[in-house]
Amino acid sequence: MRVVELAGGVGGARLAFGLQVEVGSELTVVVNTGDDTDRHGLHVSPDLDSVMYTLAGLDDPVNGWGVRDETWTVSEQLGRLGEETWFRLGDRDLATHIVRTARLRSGERLSEVTTTIARALGVRALIQPMTDDPVRTMIRTDDGWLEFQEYFVHRHQEPAVREIRFDGIERAEAPARVRAEIGFADAIVIAPSNPLVSVAPILEVRDMRTLLATARRAGTPIVAVSPIVGGRAIKGPADRMLASLGHEASALGVARLLAATASGFVLDGVDAALAPAIQSLGMRALVTDTLMTDDAARTRLAHEVLEFARAIRD
Amino acid sequence: MRVVELAGGVGGARLAFGLQVEVGSELTVVVNTGDDTDRHGLHVSPDLDSVMYTLAGLDDPVNGWGVRDETWTVSEQLGRLGEETWFRLGDRDLATHIVRTARLRSGERLSEVTTTIARALGVRALIQPMTDDPVRTMIRTDDGWLEFQEYFVHRHQEPAVREIRFDGIERAEAPARVRAEIGFADAIVIAPSNPLVSVAPILEVRDMRTLLATARRAGTPIVAVSPIVGGRAIKGPADRMLASLGHEASALGVARLLAATASGFVLDGVDAALAPAIQSLGMRALVTDTLMTDDAARTRLAHEVLEFARAIRD
Numbered sequence: 001m002r003v004v005e006l007a008g009g010v011g012g013a014r015l016a017f018g019l020q021v022e023v024g025s026e027l028t029v030v031v032n033t034g035d036d037t038d039r040h041g042l043h044v045s046p047d048l049d050s051v052m053y054t055l056a057g058l059d060d061p062v063n064g065w066g067v068r069d070e071t072w073t074v075s076e077q078l079g080r081l082g083e084e085t086w087f088r089l090g091d092r093d094l095a096t097h098i099v100r101t102a103r104l105r106s107g108e109r110l111s112e113v114t115t116t117i118a119r120a121l122g123v124r125a126l127i128q129p130m131t132d133d134p135v136r137t138m139i140r141t142d143d144g145w146l147e148f149q150e151y152f153v154h155r156h157q158e159p160a161v162r163e164i165r166f167d168g169i170e171r172a173e174a175p176a177r178v179r180a181e182i183g184f185a186d187a188i189v190i191a192p193s194n195p196l197v198s199v200a201p202i203l204e205v206r207d208m209r210t211l212l213a214t215a216r217r218a219g220t221p222i223v224a225v226s227p228i229v230g231g232r233a234i235k236g237p238a239d240r241m242l243a244s245l246g247h248e249a250s251a252l253g254v255a256r257l258l259a260a261t262a263s264g265f266v267l268d269g270v271d272a273a274l275a276p277a278i279q280s281l282g283m284r285a286l287v288t289d290t291l292m293t294d295d296a297a298r299t300r301l302a303h304e305v306l307e308f309a310r311a312i313r314d
Numbered sequence: 315m316r317v318v319e320l321a322g323g324v325g326g327a328r329l330a331f332g333l334q335v336e337v338g339s340e341l342t343v344v345v346n347t348g349d350d351t352d353r354h355g356l357h358v359s360p361d362l363d364s365v366m367y368t369l370a371g372l373d374d375p376v377n378g379w380g381v382r383d384e385t386w387t388v389s390e391q392l393g394r395l396g397e398e399t400w401f402r403l404g405d406r407d408l409a410t411h412i413v414r415t416a417r418l419r420s421g422e423r424l425s426e427v428t429t430t431i432a433r434a435l436g437v438r439a440l441i442q443p444m445t446d447d448p449v450r451t452m453i454r455t456d457d458g459w460l461e462f463q464e465y466f467v468h469r470h471q472e473p474a475v476r477e478i479r480f481d482g483i484e485r486a487e488a489p490a491r492v493r494a495e496i497g498f499a500d501a502i503v504i505a506p507s508n509p510l511v512s513v514a515p516i517l518e519v520r521d522m523r524t525l526l527a528t529a530r531r532a533g534t535p536i537v538a539v540s541p542i543v544g545g546r547a548i549k550g551p552a553d554r555m556l557a558s559l560g561h562e563a564s565a566l567g568v569a570r571l572l573a574a575t576a577s578g579f580v581l582d583g584v585d586a587a588l589a590p591a592i593q594s595l596g597m598r599a600l601v602t603d604t605l606m607t608d609d610a611a612r613t614r615l616a617h618e619v620l621e622f623a624r625a626i627r628d
Contacts, residue, residue, distance in 0.1 A: 041416025073385050077409035081434045091405055095391035098412075102355025120395045 001026060001306065004178075004185040006130075008032045008198020009047040010064040010235050011227050012191035013054035014292040018302025019189065020055050020125045027125035028181040029055070030174075032193070033110070034137035034166050034201035037149045039087050040078060042097040043104055046149075047198065048114055048129055049096060056121035064235060067092045086154045111175040126181070130202040131172040137197055138165050148197065157237040160244045166201045174205050182211045187309035190224035192290065194238040195257045196245065203261060212261055221312035223264040223305055225290060226251035230270045234291070252277050259283060264312045266290060266305055284312050315620065316340045318492075318499040320444075322512025323349070323361040324378040324549050325541050326505035327368035328606040332616025333503065334369050334439045341439035342495040343369070344488075346507070347424070348451035348480050348515035351463045353401050354392060356411040357418055360463075361512065362428055362443055363410060370435035378549060381406045400468045425489040440495070444516045445486040451511055452479050462511065471551035474558045480515045488519050496525045501623035504538035506604065508552040509571045510559065517575060526575055535626035537578035537619055539604060540565040544584045548605070566591050573597060578626045580604060580619055598626050 003023050005016055007030065016029045032047045046065065053059040053067055060068045070090030079085045089097065096117060103113040109132040118127045137148040141159030151157065174182075182188065193199055203209055216222055228251050233239040239249040247253045251267040252274045258265070259281040267274060268290040275285040286308040292298040317337050319330055321344065330343045346361045360379060367373040367381055374382045384404030393399045403411065410431060417427040423446040432441045451462040455473030465471065488496075496502065507513055517523055530536050542565050547553040553563040561567045565581040566588045572579070573595040581588060582604040589599040600622040606612040 040412045041419050042412065071385070071387050071405075073405035074388060074409050074412070077406040078412065081409055081413045081431055083413060091385075091387035092391040094408070094412075095388050095395055098354045098356065098388070098392065098408075099395045099397060105355055117395055 001186045002028075002181070002184050003187050003189060003306065004028045004030060004181050005189045005191055006030050006199060006202045007047070007051055007191040008193030009035070009050040011292075012047070012193045012198065013050040013059065014298050015189065015191050015225060015302060015305070016051055016125065017054050017295065018292070018298035018300070019306070021299045022302050022306055025124045025126070028178070028185075029125055029127050030130055030178050030181075030202060031127060032198045032201050033129045033131060034135045034197065035148050035152070036134075036136070037087070037147065039089060039097070040083055041101070042094070043101045044087070044089070044097050045100065045110070045114075045129070048127065049093065051127055052096075052114070052118050052121060052123060055118070055123040055125055055127065058121065066090050087149055109175070111177065126177070128175055128178050128181075130174060130178070130208075131205050132175055133172040134168050135172050135201060136167040137201060138167055139197075140164070152237075157240070161237075161241045162244065164196055164200070164245070166204055169201060169204045170206070172205045174208055174211070179207075179211060182215055185215060185220055187306060187313070188212065188215060188220055188222040189305055189309070190222065190258060190262055192225040192227040192234065194227060194233070194236055194241065195254050196238065196241050199258070209261065216263060219313055221264055221309040222262045223266060223309045223312065224254070224258045224262040225266040225301075225305060226254050226268065226271070228254050229268040229290060250274065255281055255283065264308055266308060284308075315500045316495070316498050317342070317501050317503060317620065318495050319343045319503045319505055320513060320516045321361070321365055321505040322346045322507030323364040325606075326361070326507045326512065327364040327373065328612050329503070329505050329539060329616060329619070330365050330439065331368050331609065332606070332612035332614070333620070335613045336616050336620055339438045339440070342492070342499075343439055343441050344444055344492050344516060345441060346512045346515050347443045347445060348449045348511065349462050349466070350448075350450070351401070351461065353403060353411070354397055355415070356408070357415045358401070358403070358411050359414065359424070359428075359443070362441065363407065365441055366410075366428070366432050366435060366437060369432070369437040369439055369441065372435065380404050401463055423489070425491060440491070442489055442492050442495075444488060444492070444522075445519050446489055447486040448482050449486050449515060450481040451515060452481055453511075454478070466551075471554070475551075475555045476558065478510055478514070478559070480518055483515060483518045484520070486519045488522055488525070493521075493525060496529055499529060499534055501620060501627070502526065502529060502534055502536040503619055503623070504536065504572060504576055506539040506541040506548065508541060508547070508550055508555065509568050510552065510555050513572070523575065530577060533627055535578055535623040536576045537580060537623045537626065538568070538572045538576040539580040539615075539619060540568050540582065540585070542568050543582040543604060564588065569595055569597065578622055580622065598622075
């Protein structure tokens with residue numbers, strides 16, 4: 001069963017872990033790169049790396065980002081040399097950024113570099129950036145426009161979000177392999193990632209909505225998993241972002257944003273009462289336990305999501 | 315007493331340590347950058363860093379390069395990602411290369427970046443590259459032309475050296491601060507560094523010989539310290555290089571190479587018999603213990619070199 005997952009960071013990475021257990025190398029994870037940033041001259045791709053480290057079994061179970069058992073020697077020395085270090089980069093994580101930056105500078109595409117690094121780390125699935133072109137998510141707050149990581153990490157997601165834009169998105173094309181995999185997929189899964197800053201940029205890449213619509217018309221199920229459970233984001237500021245931008249901070253609010261794209265929607269048991277409203281948006285609904293508290297829970301949810309996708313297709 | 319030292323790596327760094335004890339912030343160290351190299355997309359300046367770490371009191375007493383009590387986490391991970399790691403870069407050392415590379419890419423000059431990093435590490439002396447322009451020392455062996463670090467580190471200086479060239483040297487200019495400090499200097503010291511690959515590129519920077527000749531005519535003593543003791547290089551392949559390129563592998567051989575530039579020459583006690591021949595080249599000679607086995611020895615030698623310079627000037 002060929003599966004394509006559209007993913008942001010931690011939630012996308014955890015479901016990807018389960019999907020990789022289910023379908024192995026038949027999984028392609030298409031990852032948001034709007035959060036990419038330049039740190040100390042190095043190209044950092046936080047969501048790509050969360051997915052990569054998780055699929056390699058190297059993810060940090062405490063932070064939810066970076067590499068487990070990480071050390072911070074370089075970062076501490078960078079601080080001594082006068083660099084801003086609020087965006088913390090671990091030593092082993094830095095090796096990824098150093099290799100990525102060197103290869104990008106030598107002319108390789110981000111999609112190629114990602115494949116090389118993921119393979120070296122033993123990842124079976126194919127991990128691809130949503131685009132090889134530069135896209136930068138910008139967040140307007142009452143303090144003006146902020147680069148995403150400035151808002152997310154430096155300001156701890158505290159300022160209320162008034163507007164979001166994806167600089168460069170109108171010129172961003174999906175890598176050829178992503179376009180092909182979406183065409184070949186037996187199921188497409190939209191991860192439980194922030195719909196406004198993780199999933200939205202992927203959907204706004206040029207032709208992406210058309211590719212997904214074409215796949216859907218050809219019978220490919222597109223199943224979204226809610227990142228909002230009981231009105232709260234499992235991780236991150238999605239609930240507050242939804243509210244401050246005039247959406248409902250609930251699984252139903254997310255379902256409304258994705259109703260034009262997805263044919264199925266997975267929501268948590270605590271939100272079961274929202275299922276009829278979600279179905280009335282034209283989507284099939286699956287109510288189950290969506291909390292991925294350990295590897296077994298990730299795999300179980302992935303299994304149920306794929307079963308649900310099969311049921312929609314049939 | 316304003317002192318300018320022309321220096322390569324370890325020998326230059328050790329004498330610089332002593333000179334800094336003697337004259338503090340009145341020391342300017344002009345450092346060879348022909349050994350600079352690109353590793354993993356990062357700009358590495360081995361000689362600049364040997365001098366900088368030594369003057370900051372951070373030098374590794376075992377290796378003679380890098381930072382003491384270093385860790386190697388990033389390098390090991392770079393190896394896992396398929397990178398060549400024969401040029402070993404420690405974690406704290408990498409912070410230097412990351413900052414240098416980022417600042418160079420943002421348009422700063424190497425001389426500016428070096429000043430910033432050295433200041434952050436608490437160095438009192440001024441450390442300057444011989445030039446802000448790219449120069450690459452190339453070594454011809456029986457296996458063809460090799461980049462310097464390929465010869466020096468990867469091949470362990472084993473191939474016989476047939477020819478040396480400094481790519482880019484004809485367009486390389488000394489930084490403004492270097493030109494000024496040579497003009498202001500009360501003494502100029504040529505470090506006990508390899509005369510063929512550490513001192514020679516500094517002397518071949520555009521106008522450098524003219525600057526030194528002008529200073530010398532104005533009465534500024536220029537004192538060279540022999541890196542060859544008892545016919546052997548204290549460190550590195552200088553003795554074998556001298557021999558394979560048709561020079562005498564001795565303090566006298568070094569003195570012949572520097573006779574047109576220096577007015578004084580310091581040689582080790584074991585080579586005292588060479589003093590008359592060196593004097594007959596037109597240089598004053600000082601015979602003393604030149605081995606810098608510990609901090610006290612570095613400071614004593616620096617003190618004697620400066621006393622010798624004063625004697626030449628008077």
